Amino acid sequence: MAHTVFFVSDQTGITVQTLGQALLAHFPGADVERVDIPFIDSPAKAERVAARIVEAAATGGQPVVLCSIADQHLRAIIKRSGVLCLDVLETFIAPLENAFGVAATPQATHTHGAPDSSDYEERIEAINFTLAHDDGVDGKHLADADIILIGVSRSGKTPTSLYLSLQFGIRAANFPLTEDDLENLTLPKSLLPHRNKLFGLSIDPVRIHRIREERRPGSRYASLAQCQFEARQALRLYQRLNIPHLDSTHKSIEEIATTVIQQFGLKRRVF
């Protein structure tokens, strides 16, 4: 019988969902059904959640509640359901109070940048910058870029750039490598003044072949020979010009982004 895992929060629930997902990744064999329940900020809402938990306990395997609720009265209502209820913040607040030597405030300040904060402006600016500098669209303001991703088409430049701007407020541009660049092992001209901001993505040719075949089946662009040429030359270019690079074939967007941040010692502007 499936175990329902409830991710309950008084805010968006992103913290419990993120932690919960990492925990569940350790139980690939468990029969688990996730339920996200955000914005539980009143006794009436908490009562309804408790009722759902009790119902899940009656009809399935033992449910689990991962929650993040600042108000202890609301937390108590949820816990009255009698199932395992782990409050992720409560667990760690006390040891941190000891370490810092100050009491925690019962209500968290905003976890994510509220629109009135300077974080928020940084974030929006970074997103706009990345959209304006996607795929080499605008080469004029690259001096304002924190980082410029380069690589062949479909190597992951756009998703990684968006992730960097959206999650970290990092102004990430990205630039394609053209056939001429790859043939001659040279950089696009507009990148020459920004050599120290370049990060290259390489990728398995069979993989881009497969991706491109889905988009333009039978085209030269998608042919294995073309993909092999591009992948090989891109890697040669990075090596020749000593550009830091990563093979993105088996990496998630998060892994690529984290590697870029680490490589350049970038500071996140958004928390």
Next chain:
Amino acid sequence: MAHTVFFVSDQTGITVQTLGQALLAHFPGADVERVDIPFIDSPAKAERVAARIVEAAATGGQPVVLCSIADQHLRAIIKRSGVLCLDVLETFIAPLENAFGVAATPQATHTHGAPDSSDYEERIEAINFTLAHDDGVDGKHLADADIILIGVSRSGKTPTSLYLSLQFGIRAANFPLTEDDLENLTLPKSLLPHRNKLFGLSIDPVRIHRIREERRPGSRYASLAQCQFEARQALRLYQRLNIPHLDSTHKSIEEIATTVIQQFGLKRRVF
């Protein structure tokens, strides 16, 4: 003296960083410096981290380590530094083993969608869809959208759409409301077949006035009168056509996105 808080992980560290940020939000008065240390996956790297922790303990306030390291030998190296070291996964694994009645695997499966997974394809498709349907650029494939955000310029449509696609694999389009639409309280024609997917963003006119003034100072577009007209009419339009809506003025991107997901009961395709 500042307390250094180390977020240490054998992977990207996104889990500890997310949880850690939520925890630190309860200590607005604490003098804290954050240090992210991802990819600690060898004894040599763990030793270097331990040395940094010991150094921080010698020169500042008591450091704190929030970590997520699957290998217990590596974890032991970190813990040898003697400071408070909370492993966020370790803490919750045992109670979950009891609840599920199975042992956890020592090594997590990928937390974020690896490129070889179908999750990953869904995610990339959603990002491409959102980019192609940003700001009403393409009205042709709106039938494939999971959700269509509407609102006046600068109300948060683009960042929210990108967040939904990048974090959840949700195909989010967004569409601006033109002056004619607002004047006549009608929807853009291409949206008429998709009424049940619309979500409206409203926003305080003084706020968009301020944002627009930064971009086009002194313009009619940025004038307070124009912003007041647009904000008022957009809200009237939502109310008249019974379109679910949210005032985004004091909401983070995460809060808007979570509200949209909840409103439409959308399923995330990416974990």
